[in-house]
Amino acid sequence: MGRQPCCDKVGLKKGPWTAEEDRKLINFILTNGQCCWRAVPKLAGLLRCGKSCRLRWTNYLRPDLKRGLLSEYEEKMVIDLHAQLGNRWSKIASHLPGRTDNEIKNHWNTHIKKKLKKLGIDPVTHKSLSEVKAHTQQEQPLQEQQKQPSSPDELDPKFEHENHQNKDLEKPENSIESSTITESKEEDQMIMTPLFDSMEIMNGFCTDEVPIIKPDEILVPCAPSSSQTSTSSSSSASNSSNNFLEDLVLPEFEWSNIENCNDINSINTSMALWDDDFIRSLEFLINEDDDGNKKQVFDAPLNQYPRMVMDSESWANGLF
DNA sequence: AAGAGTAACAACCGCCAGCAA
Protein backbone atom coordinates (compact mmCIF):
# COMPACT_ATOMS: atom_id res chain seq x y z
CA MET A 1 0.00 0.00 0.00
CA GLY A 2 1.12 3.53 -0.66
CA ARG A 3 0.53 6.65 1.36
CA GLN A 4 -2.51 8.79 1.79
CA PRO A 5 -3.20 11.34 -0.94
CA CYS A 6 -1.72 14.77 -0.41
CA CYS A 7 -5.17 16.37 -0.32
CA ASP A 8 -8.67 15.68 -1.54
CA LYS A 9 -8.87 19.09 -3.21
CA VAL A 10 -12.50 19.36 -2.11
CA GLY A 11 -13.33 22.56 -0.29
CA LEU A 12 -9.81 23.83 -0.62
CA LYS A 13 -9.16 27.48 -1.22
CA LYS A 14 -7.33 28.61 -4.33
CA GLY A 15 -6.02 31.89 -5.61
CA PRO A 16 -4.04 34.61 -3.89
CA TRP A 17 -3.06 34.11 -0.28
CA THR A 18 -4.53 36.46 2.27
CA ALA A 19 -2.54 38.15 5.01
CA GLU A 20 -4.30 35.96 7.54
CA GLU A 21 -3.30 32.78 5.74
CA ASP A 22 0.29 34.00 5.51
CA ARG A 23 0.29 34.67 9.22
CA LYS A 24 -1.02 31.23 10.00
CA LEU A 25 1.58 29.58 7.82
CA ILE A 26 4.44 31.67 9.18
CA ASN A 27 3.18 31.12 12.68
CA PHE A 28 3.10 27.38 12.15
CA ILE A 29 6.52 27.08 10.56
CA LEU A 30 8.09 29.44 13.07
CA THR A 31 6.74 27.26 15.80
CA ASN A 32 7.26 23.86 14.29
CA GLY A 33 9.78 24.20 11.56
CA GLN A 34 9.15 22.39 8.34
CA CYS A 35 7.49 19.04 8.53
CA CYS A 36 5.37 16.95 6.24
CA TRP A 37 3.66 19.46 3.99
CA ARG A 38 0.54 17.38 3.70
CA ALA A 39 -0.12 17.89 7.38
CA VAL A 40 0.72 21.58 7.45
CA PRO A 41 -2.62 23.01 6.27
CA LYS A 42 -4.60 20.98 8.78
CA LEU A 43 -2.31 21.76 11.65
CA ALA A 44 -1.98 25.40 10.72
CA GLY A 45 -5.70 25.79 10.18
CA LEU A 46 -5.50 26.51 6.49
CA LEU A 47 -7.90 25.50 3.77
CA ARG A 48 -5.08 24.96 1.34
CA CYS A 49 -3.38 21.90 -0.02
CA GLY A 50 0.05 21.10 1.30
CA LYS A 51 1.60 21.72 -2.03
CA SER A 52 0.20 25.22 -2.09
CA CYS A 53 1.59 25.85 1.40
CA ARG A 54 5.02 24.63 0.40
CA LEU A 55 5.00 26.84 -2.66
CA ARG A 56 3.86 29.87 -0.71
CA TRP A 57 6.57 29.31 1.87
CA THR A 58 9.42 28.62 -0.53
CA ASN A 59 8.53 31.30 -3.02
CA TYR A 60 7.29 34.06 -0.81
CA LEU A 61 7.39 33.65 2.94
CA ARG A 62 10.82 32.16 3.51
CA PRO A 63 12.76 34.53 5.73
CA ASP A 64 15.89 34.57 3.63
CA LEU A 65 14.26 35.72 0.44
CA LYS A 66 15.54 38.86 -1.17
CA ARG A 67 12.90 41.18 -2.48
CA GLY A 68 12.88 43.45 -5.44
CA LEU A 69 14.34 43.16 -8.89
CA LEU A 70 17.44 41.18 -9.61
CA SER A 71 20.57 43.26 -9.60
CA GLU A 72 22.66 43.55 -12.73
CA TYR A 73 25.13 41.21 -11.15
CA GLU A 74 22.46 38.63 -10.44
CA GLU A 75 21.05 39.04 -13.92
CA LYS A 76 24.47 38.39 -15.40
CA MET A 77 24.76 35.28 -13.32
CA VAL A 78 21.35 34.08 -14.44
CA ILE A 79 22.27 34.58 -18.08
CA ASP A 80 25.54 32.79 -17.64
CA LEU A 81 23.99 29.94 -15.71
CA HIS A 82 21.15 29.66 -18.20
CA ALA A 83 23.68 29.34 -20.98
CA GLN A 84 25.13 26.39 -19.13
CA LEU A 85 22.10 24.80 -17.55
CA GLY A 86 19.17 25.74 -19.76
CA ASN A 87 15.76 26.09 -18.15
CA ARG A 88 16.77 24.34 -14.96
CA TRP A 89 15.53 27.13 -12.83
CA SER A 90 15.97 25.40 -9.53
CA LYS A 91 19.62 24.72 -10.31
CA ILE A 92 20.10 28.30 -11.37
CA ALA A 93 18.35 29.49 -8.22
CA SER A 94 20.62 27.36 -6.08
CA HIS A 95 23.51 29.57 -7.18
CA LEU A 96 21.66 32.74 -6.23
CA PRO A 97 21.07 32.94 -2.50
CA GLY A 98 17.74 34.45 -1.61
CA ARG A 99 16.23 33.94 -5.03
CA THR A 100 13.70 31.30 -5.94
CA ASP A 101 13.38 29.32 -9.12
CA ASN A 102 9.98 30.87 -9.70
CA GLU A 103 11.34 34.37 -9.31
CA ILE A 104 14.20 33.71 -11.67
CA LYS A 105 11.93 32.04 -14.18
CA ASN A 106 9.57 34.99 -14.11
CA HIS A 107 12.42 37.45 -14.39
CA TRP A 108 13.85 35.52 -17.29
CA ASN A 109 10.57 35.47 -19.17
CA THR A 110 9.67 39.09 -18.53
CA HIS A 111 13.00 40.90 -18.51
CA ILE A 112 16.04 38.99 -19.63
CA LYS A 113 14.52 37.37 -22.72
CA LYS A 114 13.63 40.79 -24.08
CA LYS A 115 16.94 42.26 -23.11
CA LEU A 116 18.84 39.54 -24.93
CA LYS A 117 16.66 39.86 -27.99
CA LYS A 118 17.27 43.59 -28.02
CA LEU A 119 20.98 42.87 -27.90
CA GLY A 120 20.54 40.51 -30.82
CA ILE A 121 21.14 37.39 -28.77
CA ASP A 122 18.92 34.36 -29.00
CA PRO A 123 17.76 33.63 -25.43
CA VAL A 124 17.62 29.89 -26.10
CA THR A 125 20.97 29.33 -27.71
CA HIS A 126 22.73 32.42 -26.36
CA LYS A 127 24.11 32.98 -29.82
CA SER A 128 23.62 36.03 -31.98
CA LEU A 129 20.20 36.02 -33.63
CA SER A 130 21.60 36.51 -37.13
CA GLU A 131 23.73 33.45 -36.74
CA VAL A 132 20.83 31.41 -35.44
CA LYS A 133 18.70 32.59 -38.35
CA ALA A 134 21.33 31.60 -40.85
CA HIS A 135 21.75 28.30 -39.11
CA THR A 136 18.05 27.47 -39.20
CA GLN A 137 17.81 28.50 -42.86
CA GLN A 138 20.61 26.13 -43.62
CA GLU A 139 18.93 23.36 -41.70
CA GLN A 140 15.41 23.88 -42.98
CA PRO A 141 15.63 21.81 -46.15
CA LEU A 142 17.22 19.06 -44.16
CA GLN A 143 14.53 19.22 -41.52
CA GLU A 144 11.79 18.96 -44.10
CA GLN A 145 13.40 15.83 -45.37
CA GLN A 146 13.54 14.42 -41.88
CA LYS A 147 10.21 15.53 -40.50
CA GLN A 148 9.97 12.36 -38.51
CA PRO A 149 12.20 12.67 -35.49
CA SER A 150 14.96 10.17 -35.44
CA SER A 151 15.08 9.99 -31.66
CA PRO A 152 12.64 10.62 -28.82
CA ASP A 153 14.89 13.41 -27.64
CA GLU A 154 13.85 15.52 -30.54
CA LEU A 155 10.26 15.39 -29.42
CA ASP A 156 11.08 16.45 -25.94
CA PRO A 157 11.50 20.20 -25.44
CA LYS A 158 13.69 19.39 -22.46
CA PHE A 159 16.27 18.09 -24.84
CA GLU A 160 15.98 20.97 -27.21
CA HIS A 161 18.29 23.11 -25.21
CA GLU A 162 20.74 20.33 -24.70
CA ASN A 163 20.83 19.78 -28.41
CA HIS A 164 21.65 23.43 -28.77
CA GLN A 165 24.32 22.96 -26.21
CA ASN A 166 25.85 20.22 -28.26
CA LYS A 167 25.76 22.44 -31.30
CA ASP A 168 27.36 25.14 -29.28
CA LEU A 169 30.14 22.82 -28.40
CA GLU A 170 30.89 22.49 -32.04
CA LYS A 171 31.42 26.23 -32.23
CA PRO A 172 32.72 27.28 -28.87
CA GLU A 173 34.12 30.52 -30.20
CA ASN A 174 30.60 31.79 -30.77
CA SER A 175 29.25 30.92 -27.40
CA ILE A 176 29.39 32.81 -24.18
CA GLU A 177 29.40 29.56 -22.34
CA SER A 178 32.38 28.73 -20.27
CA SER A 179 31.67 25.10 -19.57
CA THR A 180 29.38 22.25 -20.49
CA ILE A 181 26.35 20.91 -18.75
CA THR A 182 26.88 18.05 -16.44
CA GLU A 183 24.68 16.27 -13.99
CA SER A 184 27.31 15.30 -11.47
CA LYS A 185 27.62 17.33 -8.31
CA GLU A 186 31.34 17.67 -8.76
CA GLU A 187 31.04 19.20 -12.15
CA ASP A 188 28.11 21.25 -11.02
CA GLN A 189 30.52 22.89 -8.65
CA MET A 190 32.82 23.61 -11.54
CA ILE A 191 30.11 25.71 -13.13
CA MET A 192 30.76 28.18 -10.39
CA THR A 193 33.18 30.64 -11.84
CA PRO A 194 35.27 32.88 -9.59
CA LEU A 195 32.47 35.36 -10.04
CA PHE A 196 30.23 33.07 -8.06
CA ASP A 197 32.67 32.44 -5.30
CA SER A 198 31.82 35.70 -3.68
CA MET A 199 28.19 34.68 -3.65
CA GLU A 200 29.09 31.48 -1.89
CA ILE A 201 30.43 33.47 0.97
CA MET A 202 27.04 35.02 1.47
CA ASN A 203 24.92 33.46 4.10
CA GLY A 204 23.01 31.15 1.82
CA PHE A 205 19.84 29.67 3.15
CA CYS A 206 18.25 26.60 1.83
CA THR A 207 14.75 25.35 2.48
CA ASP A 208 16.31 21.99 3.05
CA GLU A 209 17.98 23.52 6.04
CA VAL A 210 14.77 24.53 7.74
CA PRO A 211 14.53 22.34 10.79
CA ILE A 212 12.68 19.18 10.04
CA ILE A 213 10.67 17.93 12.94
CA LYS A 214 9.30 14.63 13.94
CA PRO A 215 5.54 14.18 14.00
CA ASP A 216 5.48 13.71 17.73
CA GLU A 217 7.27 17.01 18.23
CA ILE A 218 4.65 19.16 16.58
CA LEU A 219 3.69 22.17 18.64
CA VAL A 220 0.01 22.81 18.62
CA PRO A 221 -1.14 26.27 19.63
CA CYS A 222 -3.46 25.88 22.58
CA ALA A 223 -5.27 29.18 22.36
CA PRO A 224 -8.76 29.00 20.90
CA SER A 225 -8.82 29.39 17.17
CA SER A 226 -11.44 32.08 17.54
CA SER A 227 -8.74 34.44 18.66
CA GLN A 228 -7.16 34.02 15.29
CA THR A 229 -10.28 34.54 13.29
CA SER A 230 -11.29 37.52 15.34
CA THR A 231 -7.99 39.16 14.60
CA SER A 232 -8.26 38.59 10.92
CA SER A 233 -8.11 42.15 9.81
CA SER A 234 -8.30 41.63 6.09
CA SER A 235 -9.25 38.34 4.68
CA SER A 236 -9.08 39.56 1.14
CA ALA A 237 -5.94 41.54 1.01
CA SER A 238 -3.05 40.07 -0.80
CA ASN A 239 -1.97 43.68 -0.87
CA SER A 240 -1.82 43.90 2.86
CA SER A 241 -0.01 40.62 2.79
CA ASN A 242 2.58 42.20 0.60
CA ASN A 243 2.87 45.18 2.85
CA PHE A 244 3.52 43.32 6.00
CA LEU A 245 6.06 41.14 4.27
CA GLU A 246 7.84 44.09 2.81
CA ASP A 247 8.16 45.46 6.29
CA LEU A 248 9.76 42.36 7.64
CA VAL A 249 13.35 43.01 8.52
CA LEU A 250 14.83 39.62 8.89
CA PRO A 251 18.08 38.69 10.50
CA GLU A 252 20.82 36.62 8.98
CA PHE A 253 20.35 32.97 9.68
CA GLU A 254 22.93 30.46 10.57
CA TRP A 255 21.76 26.94 10.21
CA SER A 256 25.16 25.44 10.10
CA ASN A 257 24.97 24.11 13.64
CA ILE A 258 22.10 21.88 12.74
CA GLU A 259 23.96 18.77 11.97
CA ASN A 260 21.39 16.19 12.58
CA CYS A 261 17.80 17.22 12.25
CA ASN A 262 16.62 13.84 13.35
CA ASP A 263 17.99 14.52 16.74
CA ILE A 264 15.44 16.11 19.02
CA ASN A 265 18.06 18.19 20.77
CA SER A 266 19.23 19.65 17.55
CA ILE A 267 15.67 20.47 16.65
CA ASN A 268 15.26 22.38 19.85
CA THR A 269 18.55 24.07 19.15
CA SER A 270 17.36 24.95 15.71
CA MET A 271 14.26 26.60 17.07
CA ALA A 272 16.47 28.70 19.25
CA LEU A 273 18.08 30.05 16.14
CA TRP A 274 15.10 32.32 15.72
CA ASP A 275 16.60 34.72 18.18
CA ASP A 276 14.49 36.72 20.56
CA ASP A 277 14.94 40.01 18.75
CA PHE A 278 13.81 38.48 15.54
CA ILE A 279 10.80 36.80 17.11
CA ARG A 280 9.87 40.06 18.78
CA SER A 281 10.18 42.05 15.59
CA LEU A 282 8.25 39.46 13.70
CA GLU A 283 5.51 39.42 16.28
CA PHE A 284 5.39 43.16 16.19
CA LEU A 285 5.19 43.31 12.44
CA ILE A 286 2.82 40.48 12.00
CA ASN A 287 0.59 41.67 14.77
CA GLU A 288 0.16 45.00 13.14
CA ASP A 289 -3.00 45.38 11.18
CA ASP A 290 -3.38 47.41 8.03
CA ASP A 291 -3.87 50.60 9.95
CA GLY A 292 -0.72 50.08 11.90
CA ASN A 293 -2.58 49.14 15.06
CA LYS A 294 -1.03 46.45 17.16
CA LYS A 295 -2.95 43.23 17.33
CA GLN A 296 -2.36 39.91 18.91
CA VAL A 297 -2.10 37.53 16.04
CA PHE A 298 0.17 34.90 17.46
CA ASP A 299 -1.86 32.89 19.86
CA ALA A 300 0.81 33.23 22.48
CA PRO A 301 4.45 34.13 22.64
CA LEU A 302 6.26 31.44 20.77
CA ASN A 303 8.21 30.22 23.72
CA GLN A 304 4.99 29.64 25.60
CA TYR A 305 3.64 27.01 23.28
CA PRO A 306 3.13 23.80 25.14
CA ARG A 307 4.89 20.92 23.54
CA MET A 308 2.14 18.50 22.73
CA VAL A 309 3.26 14.96 22.24
CA MET A 310 1.36 13.21 19.53
CA ASP A 311 1.50 9.55 18.91
CA SER A 312 2.40 8.56 15.41
CA GLU A 313 -1.00 7.05 14.78
CA SER A 314 -2.78 10.31 15.49
CA TRP A 315 -0.36 11.96 13.16
CA ALA A 316 -0.84 9.43 10.42
CA ASN A 317 -4.59 9.58 10.58
CA GLY A 318 -4.68 13.34 10.67
CA LEU A 319 -6.98 13.51 13.64
CA PHE A 320 -6.71 17.27 14.06
C1' DA B 1 -11.18 60.12 -16.68
C1' DA B 2 -11.83 55.82 -18.97
C1' DG B 3 -10.71 51.99 -21.63
C1' DA B 4 -7.25 49.15 -24.01
C1' DG B 5 -2.98 47.16 -24.13
C1' DT B 6 1.11 45.51 -21.85
C1' DA B 7 4.18 44.13 -18.10
C1' DA B 8 5.11 41.82 -13.90
C1' DC B 9 4.67 38.21 -10.92
C1' DA B 10 2.04 35.03 -7.82
C1' DA B 11 -0.10 30.81 -8.08
C1' DC B 12 -1.66 26.66 -10.29
C1' DC B 13 -1.15 22.41 -13.04
C1' DG B 14 0.76 18.27 -14.50
C1' DC B 15 4.68 15.41 -14.72
C1' DC B 16 8.33 12.72 -12.65
C1' DA B 17 11.82 10.56 -9.46
C1' DG B 18 12.29 8.76 -5.15
C1' DC B 19 10.67 6.26 -1.60
C1' DA B 20 7.46 4.25 1.93
C1' DA B 21 4.07 0.82 2.55
Added chain:
DNA sequence: ATTGCTGGCGGTTGTTACTCT
Protein backbone atom coordinates in the same frame (compact mmCIF):
# COMPACT_ATOMS: atom_id res chain seq x y z
C1' DA C 1 8.22 -6.32 -7.08
C1' DT C 2 4.41 -3.32 -7.06
C1' DT C 3 1.63 0.47 -5.85
C1' DG C 4 0.80 5.05 -5.18
C1' DC C 5 2.02 9.28 -2.32
C1' DT C 6 5.32 13.19 -1.55
C1' DG C 7 8.06 16.72 -2.80
C1' DG C 8 10.30 19.05 -6.42
C1' DC C 9 10.38 20.90 -10.93
C1' DG C 10 9.24 23.49 -15.18
C1' DG C 11 5.56 25.36 -17.98
C1' DT C 12 1.50 27.98 -18.07
C1' DT C 13 -2.26 30.79 -16.54
C1' DG C 14 -4.61 34.39 -13.93
C1' DT C 15 -4.57 38.62 -11.65
C1' DT C 16 -2.97 43.04 -10.61
C1' DA C 17 -0.39 47.16 -11.68
C1' DC C 18 1.12 50.25 -14.87
C1' DT C 19 1.29 52.91 -19.27
C1' DC C 20 -0.55 54.73 -23.29
C1' DT C 21 -4.13 56.70 -26.13
